Amino acid sequence: MVDETAHARTLALDVPGWPGHHAGQHLDVRLTAEDGYQAERSYSIASAPEDARVALTIERIDDGEVSPYLAGDVVVGDAFEIRGPIGGHFTWRASDGGPVLLVGGGSGLVPLMAMLRHRARAGSRADARLLVSARTVDDLLYRDELERLASAMDGLSITTTLTRGTPDGWKGHGRRVDAAMLGEVGPAASAAPKVFVCGPTPFVEAVADELVALGHGAAAIHTERFGPTGG
Amino acid sequence: MPPFTRGFHGRPRRPDVDPARVPPGQYVVEDFPVLSAGPTPRTPIDQWSFTIQGAVDAAQTWTWEELNALPQETFTVDIHCVTKWTKLGTAWTGVSVDTLLEGVGTEAEYVSVHADGGYTTNLPLEDLSDGKAWIAHTFDGEPLEPAHGGPARLVVPHLYFWKSAKWVRGLTLTVDDEPGFWELAGYNNYGDPWREQRYWGD
Ligand SMILES: Cc1cc2nc3c(=O)[nH]c(=O)nc-3n(C[C@H](O)[C@H](O)[C@H](O)COP(=O)(O)OP(=O)(O)OC[C@H]3O[C@@H](n4cnc5c(N)ncnc54)[C@H](O)[C@@H]3O)c2cc1C
Numbered sequence: 001m002v003d004e005t006a007h008a009r010t011l012a013l014d015v016p017g018w019p020g021h022h023a024g025q026h027l028d029v030r031l032t033a034e035d036g037y038q039a040e041r042s043y044s045i046a047s048a049p050e051d052a053r054v055a056l057t058i059e060r061i062d063d064g065e066v067s068p069y070l071a072g073d074v075v076v077g078d079a080f081e082i083r084g085p086i087g088g089h090f091t092w093r094a095s096d097g098g099p100v101l102l103v104g105g106g107s108g109l110v111p112l113m114a115m116l117r118h119r120a121r122a123g124s125r126a127d128a129r130l131l132v133s134a135r136t137v138d139d140l141l142y143r144d145e146l147e148r149l150a151s152a153m154d155g156l157s158i159t160t161t162l163t164r165g166t167p168d169g170w171k172g173h174g175r176r177v178d179a180a181m182l183g184e185v186g187p188a189a190s191a192a193p194k195v196f197v198c199g200p201t202p203f204v205e206a207v208a209d210e211l212v213a214l215g216h217g218a219a220a221i222h223t224e225r226f227g228p229t230g231g
Numbered sequence: 232m233p234p235f236t237r238g239f240h241g242r243p244r245r246p247d248v249d250p251a252r253v254p255p256g257q258y259v260v261e262d263f264p265v266l267s268a269g270p271t272p273r274t275p276i277d278q279w280s281f282t283i284q285g286a287v288d289a290a291q292t293w294t295w296e297e298l299n300a301l302p303q304e305t306f307t308v309d310i311h312c313v314t315k316w317t318k319l320g321t322a323w324t325g326v327s328v329d330t331l332l333e334g335v336g337t338e339a340e341y342v343s344v345h346a347d348g349g350y351t352t353n354l355p356l357e358d359l360s361d362g363k364a365w366i367a368h369t370f371d372g373e374p375l376e377p378a379h380g381g382p383a384r385l386v387v388p389h390l391y392f393w394k395s396a397k398w399v400r401g402l403t404l405t406v407d408d409e410p411g412f413w414e415l416a417g418y419n420n421y422g423d424p425w426r427e428q429r430y431w432g433d
Contacts (some may be wrong), residue, residue: 081233090268
């Protein structure tokens with residue numbers, strides 16, 4: 001168990017008989033209360049297919065039912081049911097090559113991180129661009145690991161934007177993802193990158209619309225929406 | 232029953248929700264979440280049309296005006312998404328698929344639904360007939376928003392909601408069952424929420 005931020009925690013699960021997964025897939029967690037009541041939610045797999053354990057990173061939604069349990073109450077040694085891996089659409093394999101553009105908001109970074117971890121573990125040098133949006137610098141998931149991955153100079157570039165204020169000396173952006181930012185991060189639509197966008201619904205809606213306006217083909221844009229509408 | 236999860240109690244059960252209306256594994260939401268595989272298509276209604284084709288005597292196409300000139304039904308149903316949310320008492324207006332199928336002669340037993348963005352989903356024809364399905368363009372008295380499938384989506388409330396194709400553009404009647412987008416990607420071919428038919432093998 002690793003606390004990633006004040007609101008998010010990574011659980012590394014030992015899963016007997018795990019059949020393996022592709023980066024970007026998710027699984028379902030099912031919790032059963034003593035009275036038999038069950039609640040089930042989906043969580044993206046954060047770990048690379050090459051890793052021995054299956055990692056989830058769960059962001060705590062304060063009035064939520066399942067995430068406060070997984071990101072708060074669970075202790076090492078607890079067991080719960082999972083199902084998966086699930087999903088064949090929002091996936092990237094090193095053999096797919098590049099270019100790829102990954103755009104993540106909040107915990108939407110999780111399945112994209114699985115792709116980057118897989119890319120590194122598989123020794124891929126595919127052209128990959130990651131654009132991460134978080135509220136504050138303290139909400140950024142996997143910060144140190146992303147810095148390490150970016151410093152490998154193997155074809156990965158990482159851009160970060162903060163939407164609720166930037167600390168002194170911040171080198172990234174300080175606004176919501178917009179067309180100019182997507183254009184700058186690239187690759188250009190003419191390079192026909194595979195694009196993966198993941199995060200809260202309003203974030204995904206806005207980013208996907210901007211990508212279409214920039215000329216990216218709708219079929220190249222893969223989306224995964226977490227959580228409710230609104231915002 | 233699996234072993235219980237230490238320390239998990241769940242949310243207090245809502246006294247206002249009739250448990251008989253909530254399929255196993257679902258929780259009731261008040262908002263209206265969105266699930267789609269790509270960007271939201273936005274087709275202007277003057278370029279929108281709806282076609283029934285495939286194993287039929289003659290293909291038929293309706294423009295937006297023609298669809299709206301057909302008899303309209305307003306109906307209130309519970310909807311169940313495979314991602315576990317259920318929304319009770321949703322109110323829609325649209326055209327019953329029965330109305331569209333009235334003049335269509337076919338021996339086909341399956342339907343492949345197609346939609347803008349290349350999305351497809353399949354289901355038995357009998358699951359679309361006899362008052363079980365509509366092409367809906369209005370939600371809660373307002374034009375259906377693009378994010379929820381506007382200008383028009385299929386609504387088949389008795390199956391998981393991925394069968395209710397957003398941005399729907401037509402039905403292709405088929406003799407053989409032809410799995411669609413999510414059905415090829417690991418989701419159950421039929422998708423009955425009451426039997427928790429989420430994935431392959433359920
Ligand atoms: C394919 C898929 C992959 C996912 N992967 C992850 C992941 O890797 N990490 C992760 O933390 N979550 C992920 N989610 C979201 C997760 O499934 C739950 O929705 C989330 O943990 C909230 O569940 P809960 O039971 O705590 O809250 P609920 O009891 O379901 O909801 C409580 C309140 O919070 C609102 N709410 C629900 N979800 C969100 C949200 N995401 N943001 C803001 N408000 C919300 C609800 O509308 C409600 O008002 C994923 C969802 C999907 C569909």
